[in-house]
Amino acid sequence: xxxxxxxxxxxxxxxxxxxxxxxxxxxxxxxxxxxxxxxxxxxxxxxxxxxxxxxxxxxxxxxxxxxxxxxxxxxxxxxxxxxxxxxxxxxxxxxxxxxxxxxxxxxxxxxxxxxxxx
Amino acid sequence: xxxxxxxxxxxxxxxxxxxxxxxxxxxxxxxxxxxxxxxxxxxxxxxxxxxxxxxxxxxxxxxxxxxxxxxxxxxxxxxxxxxxxxxxxxxxxxxxxxxxxxxxxxxxxxxxxxxxxxxxxxxxxxxxxxxxxxxxxxxxxxxxxxxxxxxxxxxxxxxxxxxxxxxxxxxxxxxxxxxxxxxxxxxxxxxxxxxxxxxxxxxxxxxxxxxxxxxxxxxxxxxxxxxxxxxxxxxxxxxxxxxxxxxxxxxxxxxxxxxxxxxxxxxxxxxxxxxxxxxxxxxxxxxxxxxxxxxxxxxxxxxxxxxxxxxxxxxxxxxxxxxxxxxxxxxxxxxxxxxxxxxxxxxxxxxxxxxxxxxxxxxxxxxxxxxxxxxxxxxxxxxxxxxxxxxxxxxxxxxxxxxxxxxxxxxxxxxxxxxxxxxxxxxxxxxxxxxxxxxxxxxxxxxxxxxxxxxxxxxxxxxxxxxxxxxxxxxxxxxxxxxxxxxxxxxxxxxxxxxxxxxxxxxxx
Amino acid sequence: xxxxxxxxxxxxxxxxxxxxxxxxxxxxxxxxxxxxxxxxxxxxxxxxxxxxxxxxxxxxxxxxxxxxxxxxxxxxxxxxxxxxxxxxxxxxxxxxxxxxxxxxxxxxxxxxxxxxxxxxxxxxxxxxxxxxxxxx
Numbered sequence: 001x002x003x004x005x006x007x008x009x010x011x012x013x014x015x016x017x018x019x020x021x022x023x024x025x026x027x028x029x030x031x032x033x034x035x036x037x038x039x040x041x042x043x044x045x046x047x048x049x050x051x052x053x054x055x056x057x058x059x060x061x062x063x064x065x066x067x068x069x070x071x072x073x074x075x076x077x078x079x080x081x082x083x084x085x086x087x088x089x090x091x092x093x094x095x096x097x098x099x100x101x102x103x104x105x106x107x108x109x110x111x112x113x114x115x116x117x118x
Numbered sequence: 119x120x121x122x123x124x125x126x127x128x129x130x131x132x133x134x135x136x137x138x139x140x141x142x143x144x145x146x147x148x149x150x151x152x153x154x155x156x157x158x159x160x161x162x163x164x165x166x167x168x169x170x171x172x173x174x175x176x177x178x179x180x181x182x183x184x185x186x187x188x189x190x191x192x193x194x195x196x197x198x199x200x201x202x203x204x205x206x207x208x209x210x211x212x213x214x215x216x217x218x219x220x221x222x223x224x225x226x227x228x229x230x231x232x233x234x235x236x237x238x239x240x241x242x243x244x245x246x247x248x249x250x251x252x253x254x255x256x257x258x259x260x261x262x263x264x265x266x267x268x269x270x271x272x273x274x275x276x277x278x279x280x281x282x283x284x285x286x287x288x289x290x291x292x293x294x295x296x297x298x299x300x301x302x303x304x305x306x307x308x309x310x311x312x313x314x315x316x317x318x319x320x321x322x323x324x325x326x327x328x329x330x331x332x333x334x335x336x337x338x339x340x341x342x343x344x345x346x347x348x349x350x351x352x353x354x355x356x357x358x359x360x361x362x363x364x365x366x367x368x369x370x371x372x373x374x375x376x377x378x379x380x381x382x383x384x385x386x387x388x389x390x391x392x393x394x395x396x397x398x399x400x401x402x403x404x405x406x407x408x409x410x411x412x413x414x415x416x417x418x419x420x421x422x423x424x425x426x427x428x429x430x431x432x433x434x435x436x437x438x439x440x441x442x443x444x445x446x447x448x449x450x451x452x453x454x455x456x457x458x459x460x461x462x463x464x465x466x467x468x469x470x471x472x473x474x475x476x477x478x479x480x481x482x483x484x485x486x487x488x489x490x491x492x493x494x495x496x497x498x499x500x501x502x503x504x505x506x507x508x509x510x511x512x513x514x515x516x517x518x519x520x521x522x523x524x525x526x527x528x529x530x531x532x533x534x535x536x537x538x539x540x541x542x543x544x545x546x547x548x549x550x551x552x553x554x555x556x557x558x559x560x561x562x563x564x565x566x567x568x569x570x571x572x573x574x575x576x577x578x579x580x581x582x583x584x585x586x587x588x589x590x591x592x593x594x595x596x597x598x599x600x601x602x603x604x605x606x607x608x609x610x611x612x613x614x615x616x617x618x619x620x621x622x623x624x625x626x627x
Numbered sequence: 628x629x630x631x632x633x634x635x636x637x638x639x640x641x642x643x644x645x646x647x648x649x650x651x652x653x654x655x656x657x658x659x660x661x662x663x664x665x666x667x668x669x670x671x672x673x674x675x676x677x678x679x680x681x682x683x684x685x686x687x688x689x690x691x692x693x694x695x696x697x698x699x700x701x702x703x704x705x706x707x708x709x710x711x712x713x714x715x716x717x718x719x720x721x722x723x724x725x726x727x728x729x730x731x732x733x734x735x736x737x738x739x740x741x742x743x744x745x746x747x748x749x750x751x752x753x754x755x756x757x758x759x760x761x762x763x
Contacts, residue, residue: 020283032286039293046301056657073300076249080293082663083256087286089755090263094278096762097267101275110276125718132705139698182711182720 012038047073131237210578277351292334339371353415357463365456393434398528401427405535442604443512478552637679644672662741666748693753700746
């Protein structure tokens with residue numbers, strides 16, 4: 001299972017970075033999404049894959065009796081997902097705005113900031 | 119010991135932002151709340167600073183979860199100093215933006231985002247947990263996205279695409295580093311990691327994580343091969359916004375670098391050499407970039423990059439004296455860069471131009487204002503006894519002592535370039551004679567403003583200039599502070615004890 | 628209109644989904660669920676309504692602009708985080724009432740925080756989706 005996940009993480013990173021290096025803005029955003037998912041999966045993988053119960057101590061016991069799954073990676077991933085949700089929606093609005101203002105999807109056309117202006 | 123005073127700077131800004139969201143459409147109320155809140159924030163920051171500097175490190179375990187398991191907030195001298203500087207700059211920018219930001223933009227949530235940004239900064243300075251640091255970084259950049267696109271002009275959108283992509287990438291690299299670190303050490307608390315990281319057998323992986331952190335923070339703080347997004351985006355938003363970016367956003371990256379490299383990954387010789395080389399190249403290339411610019415704000419942006427090199431060089435040498443120099447430079451740079459961009463905004467309001475070639479005659483028209491603007495400009499160069507002089511001397515002598523002659527050369531080169539660029543700027547903008555240009559109808563010029571508006575534009579610059587002068591003339595006090603901070607950075611045992619409790623001291627070597 | 632089936636089901640699904648989102652919100656402390664998921668499902672309920680009846684009628688149904696959920700939710704969250712200060716405990720410590728409520732169960736400051744999250748997520752998700760779909 002670890003091997004499969006590791007390969008998937010690698011694929012997500014590679015394809016994310018590949019898409020970011022393309023000139024199209026839409027591919028850039030898709031690349032960002034893939035990269036974000038790759039990182040989340042990496043946290044999940046490195047937190048250790050355990051087939052266990054949630055780490056909640058029953059009311060009558062004082063310690064955990066059974067094998068439990070580490071809750072920290074899940075908390076981290078949830079936070080990271082929420083953050084990337086916000087980031088990605090911003091990115092989508094941003095590229096849409098860029099397309100409306102500049103009329104192009106090609107990143108090579110984006111060079112006004114380097115020109116002499118006002 | 120737990121002390122709830124620590125979280126106050128964060129909670130205050132959070133509450134302010136929420137209250138401001140309720141006053142979404144009432145701009146006058148927003149201005150008053152924002153300024154009043156920023157004044158309260160300064161008072162709190164001073165209180166916190168005094169308590170920590172004169173007594174001891176304060177900690178707070180959020181949610182009452184004990185140290186390595188929960189999120190710890192730590193206020194040591196370094197973080198409280200940063201909070202104090204951030205709230206001083208924030209106050210100045212809040213006052214400046216009441217006049218300089220257009221009303222339409224205020225309606226789209228300028229002030230709430232501003233306070234969210236400051237909340238993120240305060241949180242990043244205070245947290246003792248590395249994942250929490252990531253979350254605060256995200257709070258900062260998401261608010262900065264609002265700022266950089268506010269207005270939606272063509273240049274801004276283009277700058278925003280670059281800014282967004284690179285910052286997102288930096289966050290992802292940062293998060294990857296955290297993932298590998300957690301998989302390796304099983305902890306996220308920086309004080310706890312400090313002990314655990316040395317017991318790991320596979321030090322090669324630790325090196326890789328350290329490099330990942332260096333790259334992640336390096337993009338955010340704009341060090342040499344990673345800074346190209348900065349000069350392409352920082353000049354696009356309005357002056358008040360870029361001043362808060364210039365003053366604080368790159369510096370929070372430096373803060374994180376100092377924190378992580380002093381506490382978790384103690385740099386070895388390879389790392390030191392690498393960071394010193396990067397620092398030197400940052401100085402060199404940033405300086406050269408500033409040299410060829412005729413756009414005032416782009417030139418200032420390259421100056422940010424150039425001066426980041428001093429701090430990176432200080433981190434790279436990693437001796438107590440060098441760290442003290444880097445921290446002193448950080449203190450000086452936050453105030454001066456904020457002031458510089460505010461002054462840039464003022465010059466723009468007077469001239470209606472950002473191109474230096476088309477400006478001029480400012481000294482003739484406004485002699486008093488010109489002398490005021492001279493304070494940040496010449497502090498930047500480091501004309502003695504102004505504030506830039508002292509840390510540079512310190513860094514130079516330290517690079518001489520440690521034998522980093524390459525860095526010494528770069529520091530001298532960077533200072534020289536700054537001198538040249540700023541004096542050229544001075545002669546172009548202030549001394550050169552200029553014919554009156556046709557007025558642009560969409561700009562509100564400085565002389566068309568009412569008296570109170572002028573006061574609101576000038577007061578923040580006076581305020582920051584006074585602080586800047588104090589840093590220069592009272593350098594002894596600042597040096598005492600920066601030496602104290604550097605001592606805490608080199609010997610982290612007090613920090614670790616404060617977080618984990620004294621019982622665990624003998625576990626950490 | 629050809630959306631007859633969608634419209635009819637949307638009418639029934641809106642209250643059902645909202646109820647389900649509240650259910651998820653309330654069970655979230657010990658079981659899968661919570662403010663975030665609840666908020667997302669509540670947002671989906673309104674988005675479905677918007678698909679069936681158009682954005683304008685959904686806005687009319689909501690009465691307030693979805694963005695105004697955000698400050699309320701954030702305010703609740705901050706309030707619940709600051710409550711422990713009154714007892715001298717660190718910020719964000721969970722406080723619990725002694726007696727369980729009927730249906731809901733034990734109520735603590737965590738629930739208040741979750742309600743805040745629910746409102747923020749609902750407000751953010753709806754604002755994002757409405758903004759994107761309006762500007763097409």
